[in-house]
Amino acid sequence: MTDPKTWLRKNPQVRTIRVAACDLNGQPRGKRVPSRFAHKVVEDGTRFPFSALNLDIWGEDIDDSPLVFESGDRDGVLKPTERGFVPMPWLEAPTALLPIWMFHEGGKPYEGDPRHALAQVVNRYKRHGLTPVVALEMEFFLIDDSTRKLQVPVSPRSGKRRKAAEVLSIRALDTFDIFFTDLYDACEDMDIPADTAISEAGLGQFEINMMHQDDALRAADDAWLFKMLLKGLARRHGFAASFMAKPYEDYAGSGMHMHFSVLDEEGNNIFDDGGPKGTEVLRHAIGGCVNAMHDSTLIFAPHLNSYERLIPENHAPCGISWAYENRTAAIRVPSGSPAARRIEHRVAGGDVNPYLLMATILGAALNGIEDEIEPPEPITGNAYAQDLPLIPTDWESAMDAFEASDIMPRILPQELIRNLLLTKRQEQLYMTELSPLEQVEIYLDTV
Secondary structure, eight states: OOOHHHHHHHOTTOOEEEEEEEOTTSOEEEEEEEGGGHHHHHHHOEEEEGGGGSOOTTSOOOTTOTTTGGGTOOEEEEEEOTTOOEEOTTSSSOEEEEEEEEEOTTSOBOTTOHHHHHHHHHHHHHHTTOEEEEEEEEEEEEEBOSSSSOBOOOOTTTSOOOOSOOTTOHHHHHHTHHHHHHHHHHHHHHTOOEEEEEEOSSTTEEEEEEOOBSOHHHHHHHHHHHHHHHHHHHHHTTSEEEOOSOSOTTSOOOBOOEEEEEEOTTSOBTTOOSSSSOOHHHHHHHHHHHHHHTTTHHHHSOSTTHHHHOOTTSSSOOBOOEEESOTTSSEEEOOSOGGGOOEEEOOOBTTSOHHHHHHHHHHHHHHHHHHTOOOOOOOOSOGGGSOOOBOOOSHHHHHHHHHHOSSHHHHSOHHHHHHHHHHHHHHHHHHTTSOHHHHHHHHHHHO
16 A cells, blocks of 8 residues: 555645545545545545444444443544545546544444454454455446436447346447446546446346455455446446446346355465365355355345345345356355366345455355355256245345344344344335335436
8 A cells, every 4th residue: 555645745736635434334435535535544544433333234323222322422533444546537526535443432433344354254264374356347237317218228339228238248338338438547547446347138237357356455445436436437438337236127136246266375275175066164164155146145235225236036036045056046166277166156236235245255164164164965957946045035124033043143233233224224214105116216326
């Protein structure tokens, strides 16, 4: 990381900065600061209430949260993360973002901060001499939301609107070539390791894969920053981009699949046995993920709309299973070089908080490794046609499973679990007052 003060000196064109932390819904919460006062944030941090990381999807306080009136709405101290400044190329004026995370007054990490939750899991791996290597597949929609009916944006090249799903279509990518060129340039500026782009099965749906890296916190940062970048840059191009799980009823929704392997202290992949099956440790990691899948569904599907995606035979797993090279299973072990043997966790929607996603999956896998949990036998064939145990397929059931779980407190801090449940219960209450169109409108721009 470049020293933040050095970065500011080298970029005198930046007149304002944003300082932002990630709340439980993945929303950036923070402040705008003139760059001439940025050194104060770099040196001393900044302050805002603990409750600011525990707001609902509308940005409102949680009515019964102990963080608000009961405690006097006390401040936390927010300090820069290891990332340092990154440019914000979707804004017109030269601007930089300084990611921050929350601490108590004496320096103790605030356990309601999702980035700290992931850091705790990574530290558990370190105590075993292990390092997770992770990558995310980022699926999203480009949408014309200029009218009340969501549509594919008009092609900047032809002026036409092509209303069809185009799986792996070069033409679909070329249609938005200027946008994707700007997007990759911006990823380069922000040091986000965006790799391959493809068109997907939904209307105006695309996927960009992130490169594998051995720093899970940085990988989650990349995903969080990429979401901000994509949505902001799309607006500059005259349309919307959204990670909403299911904007179109008749087409597949967006997922955020996570791939991971684990290295030992010598840099060896502990899932690699030199063949296609993988090691016993691989099976134990899968066993931990399978064991936690039901109780952790609220992390993978955190919003009301998330459950519109979890429909059998619609490219989203509902049954709890694993398999070798089988995309109908919830957990897939891809084929390929044994040195790259890894797990692909396929349950989460695109609307998730990437820090909580990584913390939950990596924490569940480590539970399996520590406890030597044996998974069920891998399935073969179509998972949708098999009699499998199911994850919760509605929001309330997922909340109930999360709340009753004795697995989740081993993965996530108790304060974060409490805060997330309070948030989701409040959102559930107010979502029932909205029409389906109003629900889509709030999710389209937020998640």
